Amino acid sequence: MAHSLRRLVALSPLLFIAFTLGCSNTPGDPFEKINRPFYNFNEALDRHAVKPAANFYEKIIPLGIRTGLGNGFSNLGYLNVIINDYLQGKWQQGLSDTGRMAVNSTVGIAGFFDVATGWGMPIHENRLGTTLGKWGVPPGPYLVIPVLGPSTVRDAPGFYMASITNPVYWIRPGWEYTVPLSIFYTLDARTRLDFLVRFRNEQALDPYVFTRDAYLQYTNTQIRGPATKPSEDFYNEDLDDTTKPTGK
Numbered sequence: 001m002a003h004s005l006r007r008l009v010a011l012s013p014l015l016f017i018a019f020t021l022g023c024s025n026t027p028g029d030p031f032e033k034i035n036r037p038f039y040n041f042n043e044a045l046d047r048h049a050v051k052p053a054a055n056f057y058e059k060i061i062p063l064g065i066r067t068g069l070g071n072g073f074s075n076l077g078y079l080n081v082i083i084n085d086y087l088q089g090k091w092q093q094g095l096s097d098t099g100r101m102a103v104n105s106t107v108g109i110a111g112f113f114d115v116a117t118g119w120g121m122p123i124h125e126n127r128l129g130t131t132l133g134k135w136g137v138p139p140g141p142y143l144v145i146p147v148l149g150p151s152t153v154r155d156a157p158g159f160y161m162a163s164i165t166n167p168v169y170w171i172r173p174g175w176e177y178t179v180p181l182s183i184f185y186t187l188d189a190r191t192r193l194d195f196l197v198r199f200r201n202e203q204a205l206d207p208y209v210f211t212r213d214a215y216l217q218y219t220n221t222q223i224r225g226p227a228t229k230p231s232e233d234f235y236n237e238d239l240d241d242t243t244k245p246t247g248k
Contacts, residue, residue: 029212035144039208042149046190046197054190066188068112073185074123075104075111080165084126088134096121125222127162129155133223142212150215 029035058066078101085094100116100123108115117123132154133139140153148159163169171177204210 030141031143035142035212036208038144038146039211041146042144043207045147050186050190051194054187054194057184057187058191066191069184070188070192071104071108071114072111073181073188075101075108076168077162077166078104078111079167080128080162081124081126083161083165084128084131085124087131088126093124097124127155127222128158129219130222133219139216139219142216150211152216152219155219 061069078097082094082097082101085091085097100121101111103116103119103121104111104114107113114123129152137154139155143151143153143156145151145156145159151159168174168178168181200207200210200214
């Protein structure tokens, strides 16, 4: 979304500092002291604003409409998936995803209906961070970006790419469209993540560490596939010794 781009530009000094310091040999989670306050800020924002609004959204919008809106939001952001398919040399998947977006954008009425899955074109996940990882770019330190959430130095530019490949970004002047769409997108995504958020908050001894490790494991799986020994391969393969979390 366009708002994600503006947030990323505003945070560019932080990302520059993170990249610079990330080149040092600081062990563990070098930005934990600033990541935790940003994590706490995001959690407070979610608890006091996003979660209550998402509950209201879920209560007043019927499931069928919410499903259609979720399909539509996925379709709007699908060009990002397609581009990264091709950047990774996944030509067959790229063609399938191109067809998927074309079918859902037309027959599926702007993506509201997921016709393509029934026609043999399944949904995929892909993003710039995964592409860079497959090209051999190391993840760098773990980052918590205000509002946007968990990331790494390698993954952070993906917010920019996801924004500029979304058709909504190019609507001008557009605020009367982008603001409501951004709000609905956020609320819809929050309702889908509610179970995971509750599980983390109820089960994790340290939600910050749980979120960090889960995010890094997820990105590693997207790049290399499931690890045979998650507790070891996760750190040994995708993170070098300078970026292994300490578990503090």
